[in-house]
Amino acid sequence: xxxxxxxxxxxxxxxxxxDGVHSYWTHFIISISLALPVCDITRWVIVMKxxxxxxxxxxxxxxxxxxxxxxAVAALAAAHELIPVCPEQLGGLPTPREPNEIVGGEVxxxxxxxxxxxxxxxxxxVLKIAKLLGCTHAVLKSRSPSCGSGKIYDxxxxxxLIDGDGVTAKLLKENGxxxxxxxxxxxx
Numbered sequence: 001x002x003x004x005x006x007x008x009x010x011x012x013x014x015x016x017x018x019d020g021v022h023s024y025w026t027h028f029i030i031s032i033s034l035a036l037p038v039c040d041i042t043r044w045v046i047v048m049k050x051x052x053x054x055x056x057x058x059x060x061x062x063x064x065x066x067x068x069x070x071x072a073v074a075a076l077a078a079a080h081e082l083i084p085v086c087p088e089q090l091g092g093l094p095t096p097r098e099p100n101e102i103v104g105g106e107v108x109x110x111x112x113x114x115x116x117x118x119x120x121x122x123x124x125x126v127l128k129i130a131k132l133l134g135c136t137h138a139v140l141k142s143r144s145p146s147c148g149s150g151k152i153y154d155x156x157x158x159x160x161l162i163d164g165d166g167v168t169a170k171l172l173k174e175n176g177x178x179x180x181x182x183x184x185x186x187x188x
Contacts, residue, residue: 047080051130051138051172053147054084056182061086062141065096070182073139083133087146087168091115091122100145103155107145107167110157116167119146123168130177137188138172142181149179 055062058069076082089095098109100119107119123146130138140147148166153159169179180188 048137049081049083049133049135050076051126051135051140051177052076052082052084053139053141053144054086054089055141056139057082057084059084059086061089061095063088063095063097063099068141072185073182076139076185076188083129083135085126085129087122087126088119089122090125091118091120093118093122099157101153101155101157102145102164102166119167122146123171126168127171127175127177130172130175136177138169138177138179139185139188140166140169140172140179140181142183147181149173149181149184 052073055067056070056073058067058074060067062068074082086095088097093115098111098113100107100109100115105116106114107116108114129135140149142148143152143161144166145152146166146168148164149169150163150165151161152164152166154162165173165179172179
C-alpha cells in the first residue's frame with residue numbers, strides 16, 4: 001500500500017501450513033518503509049514483529065511430533081511479521097519428546113526426568129531472538145510448560161490447570177514483552 005506521498009510502502013505476506021517436517025511453511029516477510037512527510041495515518045497498517053509458537057503455525061515441533069495449526073494466529077501474518085520459535089527445540093530437546101510439566105519449580109517428565117535447564121536455555125534463546133528483532137509481543141501455545149501464559153498444567157500429569165506461566169512466557173513477560181495465547185488473541 002502506498003499513500004501517494006512517498007510516506008509508507010507495505011508488503012503483506014501470508015503463512016500456510018505444510019505437512020512436511022522440514023519444508024514447514026511459506027513466509028513472505030512483511031516490511032514497511034517510512035520516508036519523510038507524514039500523510040493520512042488512517043490508511044497506515046500497524047505492523048508488529050510478533051514471536052509465535054511455531055506449533056501454532058503448523059510446524060511439527062510439539063512434544064507429540066505434530067503441530068497444532070491455528071488459523072487465527074496464522075491470519076496475523078496479513079498485517080504483522082510473525083517470527084516462529086519453538087523454545088523446547090531451541091533448548092536442545094528432540095521432537096517427539098516425553099511430555100513435561102512444571103513440578104515444584106522444576107520442569108520434568110512423569111517419570112521424574114528433569115529438563116529445567118533445557119527449558120531455561122530455550123527461553124533465553126527466544127528472548128535473544130525477540131530482542132534482536134525488536135519484538136514487543138508474543139503469541140504462545142496455551143498451557144505449555146514453555147509457552148503457557150496465565151494457565152499451565154499442575155504437574156500431576158492429570159490435565160488439571162493452575163494459574164501460572166511456562167518458562168518462556170515468564171521470561172518474556174519479565175523483559176517487557178506482552179504475551180498472549182491463541183485463546184486470547186482478541187486482546188492483542
